[in-house]
Each structure stands twice: as structure tokens, then as C-alpha cells.
Amino acid sequence: MLINLSEVFTLEGKERTWTVPLEMRSYEGADGKYPVASSEPVTVTVKNLGNRKLALTGGTKVTLTIPCARCLEPVEYTCEIDFDQELDMSSSDDDRVKDLDEQSYLTGYNLDADRLVCNELSLNLPMKVLCKEDCKGICNRCGANLNYGTCGCDTRSLDPRMAVIQDIFKQFKEV
Ligand SMILES: [Zn+2]
Ligand SMILES: [Zn+2]
Known part of the structure; x- marks a missing residue:
């Protein structure tokens, strides 16, 4: 107005x-x-x-x-x-x-x-708004809201930090 x-x-x-x-x-x-x-x-x-x-x-x-x-x-x-x-x-x-x-x-x-x-x-406005401080987010494989329970997907292999560590282990084995 x-x-x-x-x-x-x-x-x-x-x-x-x-x-x-x-x-x-x-x-x-x-x-x-x-x-x-x-x-x-x-x-x-x-x-x-x-x-x-x-x-x-x-x-x-x-x-x-x-x-x-x-x-x-x-x-x-x-x-x-x-x-x-x-x-x-x-x-x-x-x-x-x-x-x-x-x-x-x-x-x-x-x-x-x-x-x-x-x-x-x-x-x-804050950069990020969360529904709650410890919101678990959504599964990046099946899209399930993890606040309502786990979905059963194996998400370990999807964690890029884990993938890097696995690569390093592989390199050590090859040497
Ligand atoms: Zn949330
Ligand atoms: Zn899932």
C-alpha cells in the first residue's frame, strides 16, 4: 500500500x-x-x-x-x-x-x-529454515522423509566422504 x-x-x-x-x-x-x-x-x-x-x-x-x-x-x-x-x-x-x-x-x-x-x-530472513533443529532430512535414494522413520535404503555407499575413504583404501592395496 x-x-x-x-x-x-x-x-x-x-x-x-x-x-x-x-x-x-x-x-x-x-x-x-x-x-x-x-x-x-x-x-x-x-x-x-x-x-x-x-x-x-x-x-x-x-x-x-x-x-x-x-x-x-x-x-x-x-x-x-x-x-x-x-x-x-x-x-x-x-x-x-x-x-x-x-x-x-x-x-x-x-x-x-x-x-x-x-x-x-x-x-x-535466515539463509536456512529448518522444521526442527535435528531434522533428519530426506533419503537421497528413495526420497522418504526420514523424520517419519527409516526407509531401509543402504545409504552408506552414497556418502561421498565414505567413497573417498574407500578409494584411498583401494589405492593402498594396489601399491
Ligand atoms: Zn525438516
Ligand atoms: Zn530411502
């Missing part, structure tokens, strides 16, 4: 808080789209600091459905987001994108709350 900041921009010292719904239905993650399972409204507080600068604070809480990095079962991961930024309204949109080094959530005086949340998610 777009928030028009021009009202705050006209008066130094002026502050305003908006509470808007999060409209995005999914987040484009590193390995696919993660659906938004639920979200709290987004709070955005903007204060005019003078010198064409605005302080941006606020936050929200977003729960994404992310596949477990080991077994691919969907995991509901909740990310708490806090904004704390300073916006320089004297720089152009292009400069700002470069400065922030990310897609701009600010176009003219319009702040895109969804994009702002997206940026924060990209900074705050």
Missing part, C-alpha cells in the same frame, strides 16, 4: 503514524516464492527532521511458509521487522536506489509499505 508523505514533508518537526495492511501475498525468496501465512498491520511513523530529511520508524510481524531446508516440509516462520531509517528527500530516486542498494520503496513522496517490508525481509 502506498503512503503519501508530502503532508509530513511540508512542516519541520511534524510526525505522523500510519497503520496499513500488508498487501503482498508472497515473498520472493532465494529458492522460490514463500506464501505469506499471516501478518500484522504495518506501522509506519515518519518524522520531519528538517533539511529535507525524514526519520522512518515502525515495523510489523510477518509469518511466511518456507520449505524446510532438509526435508522440504512447509514451516511457518515468523519474522519480526523493525524499521529505523533516515530518508534523504533531496536525493533523486535513482541516487536513493543506489544508496540503499536495494529496490526502492520510495518514489517521489510515495512510500510503498509492501516494498519496505520486502526489503527488510531480505535482510532479516
